[in-house]
Amino acid sequence: MNPVLWEIPSRLVQTLVQNRDVILDRSVEHIWIAALAVAGAVLIGVPVAVLLTRVKVGAEMVIGLAGVVQAIPSIALLALMVPLVGIGDRPAIIALILYGLMPIMRNTYTGILQVDRGVVEAARGMGMTSWQVLLHVELVLAARMIFNGVRTAAVFIVAWGTLAAFIGGGGLGNLMVPGLQLMDPYRILAGGIPATILALLTDKLLGWGERFAIPKGLRL
C-alpha cells in the first residue's frame, strides 16, 4: 500500500499508460454528460432568473431555494435520483443540472439587477421595446456575471460528475469506483488524474471565454 516515495510517479505513469484506451473513452463520456448538464442548467437557469428580475415576486425565495439545493451534499442529491428517476445517465444529468442551477441563477439575477437603471431608462427613451432592452442592453451588460456563473457551475459539474458512477452513470468515475473497492490509489488516480485535468481545463477555457463574452467597450 505504501510504496517508497520515488516509486509513486513511475507507477502512476504506468497505470495511466496501460489504461489509456479506457481513459479516453470514459473522458469522452464524461465530457458529454457534463456538457448536457451545463447546457440544461443554462437553458433553465438563465430564463428563470430573467423572469425573476421581471416579476420580483418570491425572487429571493426561489434563489434561496436554489441555494438550499446547493448546500445538499452532492452524493445525497445524486442518490436521491435513484428512487425518483432510477439509475443510469439520465438521473445523473438531472442531479448535475440541479446542482449547477444555483450559481447560474444567482449570477444572472444579480447581474441584471446591477445594470445601471439610467442606462435602461436611456434605452427605453430611445424607443427600445422591453425585449430589445433585455437582449441588447441588460443581458449584454450582465454577460460577464452570467458567464462567471456558468463557469462556476461547469467546474462543479465536471468535478462532481465523477460521482455519477455510483448511480450507474457513465464518465470517469467508473474508473475510480473499482479502485476504491480494491483500495488501490493508483487505480483511483487512473480516473482521478484525467478528471482533475478536465476540471482545470474547463475552468481555464471558460475563464478565457469569459473575456470574449464581454462587449469590446467594456473590456478592461
Place this chain on the structure above:
Amino acid sequence: MLDALQYMVDRSDRFLALAWEHLLLVAAGVGVAAVIGIPLGVLIARRPRWAGPVLGVSNTLQTVPVLAMIGVVMLFTGLGKDTAVICIAAYSLMPIVRNTYVGITSIDSAVVDAARAMGMTPRQLLLHVQVPLALPAIAAGLRTGALVGMGTASVMSLVAAGGLGAEIFMGLSRISNRIILAGIFALVALTLLLDAVMGLITWLLTSPGIRTTGPRRRPVAASRRRVSIGA
C-alpha cells in the same frame, strides 16, 4: 418515504453514531483548515504580492474532484480518518483563506489610519482593529467551509472513515430506496442543523456595533437592489 423514516427510527442508535462521527470528521477537517487558513489569510492581506499565488492554489484545490483527492491522499496516509480529515481540510481551506483576506482588506482605510494615528503598533492594529472588524467575514468563511466539509465528509465512508455517507452507499449497493432515503434525510437534516448553528455563531462573533439584525446574513441580491435604487 414513511418506510425510510421508520427505518431511521428503528436504527436511531446507528444513525446517531454515524451523525456524531460525521460531525467529528467535519470539525477536525475545518479545524485544521482554520488553523492553516486564518493565519494564511492574515498574512496575504499584509503581503499583497503573495495573495495571487496563495488564492490561486487554494482555488485549484477546490477544483479537484473529491475522488481524485482521495486517491492522492491515500498514496500517503492509506485508509482511515487521517485521509478523510486531510481531504476535508483541503476543500474547506479556500473559503476560509479568501474570507479572511477579503475581510481584512475591505476594512475602511480611514479606520486603519485612525488606529495608526492613535499610536497603535502593527500588532495592536491587527488584534484590536482588523481582526474584530473582519470576524464576521471570517466566521462566514468558516460557515461555508463547514458546508463544503459536510459534503466532502459524506463520501469519506469510502476510505473507511464512516459518517452518514455509509448509509447512502449501503443503500446504493443494495438498491434499497428505503436505506438511500433514510441516509439522505439524515445527511440533509444534519447539514441544515450545522448551517443554522454556524449562522448563530457568526452572529455572536459579530461585534454588536456592526451587527445588522438577525442571525441570518442579509441576502446579497437584496442589498444590491437597494443600492441601485439609491443611485
